Amino acid sequence: MSKLNLGLYILALYVIFIVHKIQGGKLHPTIKKAWYEQVFPSNNDGGINYFATHETAPASYFGLVAIMDVYGHNISDGRILTGIWIHNRQPDPKIDVNAIWVGWQVWPRHYGDSRTHFFTTWTRDSYRTGCYDMACPAFQLASGSKIVPGTPIKHASDVNGKRQKITIKIFREKSTGNWWIHYGFNKAPRTVRYYLAKLFNRLGKVTDIGIGSVVVRNGDAPSPPMGSGFPQSDKAATITDISFITEDGRIRDASTEIRDQK
Template structure:
């Protein structure tokens, strides 16, 4: 695989404690945690009070080439991602956001590898407005992607077995239905330089007592 795309609705989940965050993202990886050579590209929206000193929903990118040990950063905090757009703000606030049983607001994210330059490009929107690229040279193990995930994530920093109240997505289980839950739609991957729809998607939930996911597909 040489990229991925999705449209995701944006919420403003509650984050309970210092050091915690909540996100929805496309996550493209190759390499291994065991060998400390995981290469990762992550793009989506998140709420991260530690990073921004507020509780707003924001567009973000992240990358690493050594399993989060030394290399990589959010947005433009270090050398790596080269921004070409002068209108899109990485780390910028996304507003408005979706409301429970109300209007849904979405972002469409695309990441793909240019086969000539070997760089990994990022665009936003259905019209593929270019944001910038990660030079292929910073990813020694990302000749192609071993794994693509469309996922939500929270950090649980609580102790003594108590689970954080930090919300994922809308903060509600997936059986709530449209206008009530967080979702990804129009999932695509890049193969042979073309985006194509994905139907065979595995489902993984780390803690089903607090979060869940449901795969649903339509033919239209």
Template structure:
């Protein structure tokens, strides 16, 4: 396809960015989880691929430490799904399902990743993240409309990121609302971040920001996201990732607003398994709806570093299926609570740096939008 105008997303998936082009100043509010999260009762401790998880009573999980969630009654499943959502859909998928990180906690418990591993790998550079000049690049689809949900099938790779660069590469879906500088935002994504986790695995995360405090949070690093799944370990390694010119794996992610409670739900897979939700009370501008969204890849590096991470498979979008990463089955939930294909006249497709990352293969069908995206950065 002909490349469209390059895009720069106003709110990146994990960072509050001040500025629109070139080098940007960031305000990153990494919280020390050990200072925020207290576990009154640990049922048992589990290991998953070297990560340590504590199984916590669902009613005593970190989310409920948020001041806005005092006396919050946990909603264990959505009150309903949007019109047109197919559970156990028979639609043929071109890629196998990647497995979310599974931790064998008991029913009624939720797994919480311990912070000690992350503290050990990042304590030396946490302060350096504050007010650091970073270079942000994105490639994907940006969409503006009244939004009550977004979904996509996301091809999972493990893009290469220089271990000592403090950069990262991630792909996901995001929905936002609010004025610049005070955006509410929620997102689900996978990320490769060696400087933060000490490895190069693709890990599954959720994130959010409220426009009042401007605090950026992910997983259980600060209270807010209410987990209901007893066996999915947020922040853990995804199993089965795609291989260039080989087997392909993907994750099906769906975020939507519960029309009865106004909570924003995250469900996974063709079976729409509930993972948890962001309570509407966390937000100012997203209590009712979102106003814009992003599906695509995102990379970051310090401006002082010459090392651009890979995005997606690390190959340009023009290489197509099995070689370039894809995002497919892109749909939205409209104001009538119906799952529909986005209006192609309200979207912008492109890349912020066509020399390093591209978008191609854009198409629209009854099953939604589809793109290939990504690139090598400056890996050769």
């Protein structure tokens, strides 16, 4: 098990299955703040962010598939997020980051409830601007899609019973440069939408891929739980069946090699 010491208030740990080298990269565990603070800046009320993630080393990537457990938590504030993301993070902070995130989240301030929602988001200017779900410009809902980003996920996992899972797939269509999003609840993913290539100026290929979870604690309130809320046990949340997608659209199967952070 990959062990990540997240410090104060973290109530859960993900058991994350990571993959063998492909197109130059592996997924590595990290609890670094750094660029994550661009994505989830602390609020004036003293917001604090915690991260449990794995990321690839810089290389060239064109897509990712993963299956993740879905959990529900009754919170009145803060935020819980689990997902996968692609971006072109650069060593020079003056170069704008382009990124797409997809997964599930509980975010009362945004959605007005404490339900678990399927979400997508993107940016092309290092998170200075961007949007969520159906509010996004140049959003193209796939023909016949019955899945709408931002809607609640009907069923969450029971920590003492059945696990509910979603499969997320992101990939770049070679012929158009558009980025396609697929989603499946306890089944194979179906096409949901795509982001037009013209939205981005640096996503012809991506340099980094990540998976994992983020929680945001606001003010003096306790941190929301991460994942299932049961760390280092057989009840811990999982992200499994991770695969990379090649430039020509082939899916490269993942292994279950795990690299422990020392």
